[in-house]
Amino acid sequence: xxxxxxxxxxxxxxxxxxxxxxxxxxxxxxxxxxxxxxxxxxxxxxxxxxxxxxxxxxxxxxxxxxxxxxxxxxxxxxxxxxxxxxxxxxxxxxxxxxxxxxxxxxxxxxxxxxxxxxxxxxxxxxxxxxxxxxxxxxxxxxxxxxxxxxxxxxxxxxxxxxxxxxxxxxxxxxxxxxxxxxxxxxxxxxxxxxxxxxxxxxxxxxxxxxxxxxxxxxxxxxxxxxxxxxxxxxxxxxxxxxxxxxxxxxxx
Numbered sequence: 001x002x003x004x005x006x007x008x009x010x011x012x013x014x015x016x017x018x019x020x021x022x023x024x025x026x027x028x029x030x031x032x033x034x035x036x037x038x039x040x041x042x043x044x045x046x047x048x049x050x051x052x053x054x055x056x057x058x059x060x061x062x063x064x065x066x067x068x069x070x071x072x073x074x075x076x077x078x079x080x081x082x083x084x085x086x087x088x089x090x091x092x093x094x095x096x097x098x099x100x101x102x103x104x105x106x107x108x109x110x111x112x113x114x115x116x117x118x119x120x121x122x123x124x125x126x127x128x129x130x131x132x133x134x135x136x137x138x139x140x141x142x143x144x145x146x147x148x149x150x151x152x153x154x155x156x157x158x159x160x161x162x163x164x165x166x167x168x169x170x171x172x173x174x175x176x177x178x179x180x181x182x183x184x185x186x187x188x189x190x191x192x193x194x195x196x197x198x199x200x201x202x203x204x205x206x207x208x209x210x211x212x213x214x215x216x217x218x219x220x221x222x223x224x225x226x227x228x229x230x231x232x233x234x235x236x237x238x239x240x241x242x243x244x245x246x247x248x249x250x251x252x
Contacts, residue, residue, distance in 0.1 A: 026105060026248040029097045030054045032086065032222060034243055035073035039066040043077060046086040046222065050246075054094055056222065060084025067241050069109050069177030076243035077223065080113060083237045085124075085224035090217055096252050098128055098220050099140065101212040104249035106143060106182040108222075112174045114239035115147025121165075122146035122153050123238040124225045125180065126245050130157065130216030137163040139225070140213045143180050143195075145238060150174070152202070154182040154195035159211040166195040168202035174240070186212065220247070 031050045034043065041064050046056030062085075065078040079085070090098055110125050127142025137157040144153045150171040156164050172178055181196040191210040195203045222245050224237040 024103070024250055026103060027051075027251045029100075029104075029247040029249050029251075030088070030220070030245075031247075032056060032077075032245040033073050034064065034077040035075050037064045037066070037075040039064060039075065043086075046077075046088075052094070052097060054088050054097070054220075056086040056088040056220070058084075058086055062086070062223065065241055067111070068243060069111070069179075072109055072177075072243045076109070076111075076241045079223035079242045080239050082116065082239075083224050085237075086222040088220040090219045095217075097249070098247075099213070099215045100184070100247075100249035101186075101215070102250055103185045104141070104247065105184070106141060106247050108143060108180050108245045109177060109243040110143075110145065110180055110238070110240060111177045111242075112145045112147065112172075112238070112240040114174065115145065116237045116239060121155070122149075122151075122236065124221060124223070124236045125152075125238050125242060126220070126222045127155075127225070128216070128220050129218035129225055130214060137161050137214065140216055141182065141184065142225075143182050144236065145172075145240075147174070147239075152178070152180055152195065152197055154193065154203070156184060156193055157214040159214050161214060164193060164205055164207065164210075166193055166203035166205055168195060168197055170197070170200075170202060172197065177241075184213075186210065 028050045043062040048054045064075040122144030128140040151168045154166040183194040191207040193205040
């Protein structure tokens, strides 16, 4: 009997170890801290402090701001100008890093002060774009803010083109800083998508046979999305301040 119990325990440990081995630890892919300053100075490049030095290109007149949240650096990104944004163009070299398919976490600090999009999908804080998308499925993954709802929305586009949204349960008024986290993981055929705001779980989706995010060839953008898709001009401009944008995921 002792031998059987011992064998059973070893078998249990094997199952636990196998489950954990399916989901490798996440590593930092990119991190934009926007901490150079000074206040009001133009942001000429979004410097990546992560290990891959994936610096973003600035479109428009973005500036540094001394309006920062507790826990942030000395400065943040003033993302209030209309359709001014940071873009990290996708290349053959960074595509495997940006197109995460098994496990990733997208996080940012954001203070909305307004909005431009009057629907439930909201304006882009940060996310990975898809070129030539259609309908609502124009991002691989994203965090947005809907001014009419005063809610944050996490979105992941499925491989079949279906979009999965997690909308915050609580409302979040403008002119306040919020810590945003979008978590995605797939083990076997089960996918979990979770949106957190200020450390609280605001919504979770559990999907079966989701088949992973739809991969695109457009870049990673912060502050707004603005490109021509097959049926529209996709423009979702976040109005407010952004800081500490970070993407972690699997490194091949």
